[in-house]
Amino acid sequence: xxxxxxxxxxxxxxxxxxxxxxxxxxxxxxxxxxxxxxxxxxxxxxxxxxxxxxxxxxxxxxxxxxxxxxxxxxxxxxxxxxxxxxxxxxxxxxxxxxxxxxxxxxxxxxxxxxxxxxxxxxxxxxxxxxxxxxxxxxxxxxxxxxxxxxxxxxxxxxxxxxxx
Amino acid sequence: xxxxxxxxxxxxxxxxxxxxxxxxxxxxxxxxxxxxxxxxxxxxxxxxxxxxxxxxxxxxxxxxxxxxxxxxxxxxxxxxxxxxxxxxxxxxxxxxxxxxxxxxxxxxxxxxxxxxxxxxxxxxxxxxxxxxxxxxxxxx
Numbered sequence: 438x439x440x441x442x443x444x445x446x447x448x449x450x451x452x453x454x455x456x457x458x459x460x461x462x463x464x465x466x467x468x469x470x471x472x473x474x475x476x477x478x479x480x481x482x483x484x485x486x487x488x489x490x491x492x493x494x495x496x497x498x499x500x501x502x503x504x505x506x507x508x509x510x511x512x513x514x515x516x517x518x519x520x521x522x523x524x525x526x527x528x529x530x531x532x533x534x535x536x537x538x539x540x541x542x543x544x545x546x547x548x549x550x551x552x553x554x555x556x557x558x559x560x561x562x563x564x565x566x567x568x569x570x571x572x573x574x575x576x577x578x579x580x581x582x583x584x585x586x587x588x589x590x591x592x593x594x595x596x597x598x599x600x601x
Numbered sequence: 602x603x604x605x606x607x608x609x610x611x612x613x614x615x616x617x618x619x620x621x622x623x624x625x626x627x628x629x630x631x632x633x634x635x636x637x638x639x640x641x642x643x644x645x646x647x648x649x650x651x652x653x654x655x656x657x658x659x660x661x662x663x664x665x666x667x668x669x670x671x672x673x674x675x676x677x678x679x680x681x682x683x684x685x686x687x688x689x690x691x692x693x694x695x696x697x698x699x700x701x702x703x704x705x706x707x708x709x710x711x712x713x714x715x716x717x718x719x720x721x722x723x724x725x726x727x728x729x730x731x732x733x734x735x736x737x738x739x740x741x
Binding site: 476479482496498499513521583584585586587590592594 | 698699702703704705706708709715718721722
């Protein structure tokens with residue numbers, strides 16, 4: 438368990454972001470997108486050449502207790518896709534969404550074969566997967582289409598449920 | 602000589618449980634809608650400010666308000682006995698979606714989404730308790 442006790446909100450968000458960032462830096466078609474930690478401000482969106490996947494902080498929604506084991510938290514976090522006039526159509530946002538759904542539904546790829554290097558506090562973890570980091574994505578639901586003010590701007594959001 | 606099987610008591614008990622469950626579900630949906638509505642209104646009743654002023658607590662909950670129109674636009678509607686909705690009426694506040702989900706220039710302030718996260722456990726627990734109690738009482 439590498440997510441630090443007392444720093445879960447920050448650490449879970451960073452670990453999930455790191456996994457998505459690992460995908461966008463290596464695997465096609467993910468290389469056509471950018472992963473952003475937190476809410477993308479307008480100047481960030483304007484300065485990027487690619488559609489973005491943003492990872493918001495998690496919220497604890499429940500705590501599960503098992504006899505003889507430590508309790509674990511159930512968290513929900515929003516992962517959104519935002520194409521702000523980068524492609525001009527709905528096709529790209531649908532592909533991003535489909536890839537996200539497929540990635541987190543495929544436990545082997547998302548929780549095992551995708552490796553990340555991340556520093557939490559003063560410790561650097563090299564070549565670790567989601568399970569090593571203590572983050573278990575138990576479901577992904579979506580997409581929820583988000584209203585935009587611009588006809589050529591497309592947004593969708595997914596909710597990840599995570600056990601930590 | 603004959604053996605008679607009379608299951609009428611079992612059938613009657615089943616009918617009582619079914620009716621009691623329907624009532625418990627209806628009460629639970631009422632509780633869920635009421636809880637979500639109250640929590641969402643709480644999220645929308647931040648400090649007042651005037652048009653043209655810089656809003657206080659930008660991007661935070663409770664959301665600062667100019668008129669309070671958005672909080673008043675929140676409504677509850679029952680579609681079926683087991684299905685209810687809490688929503689911001691777009692005829693009253695057509696900007697509700699932009700406040701809730703954010704835009705390029707404004708961070709999202711999820712007054713309904715956050716209310717769901719805050720109340721989900723309580724609503725599910727109440728639902729479970731109501732159903733268990735109803736079954737126990739009807740089965741006696």
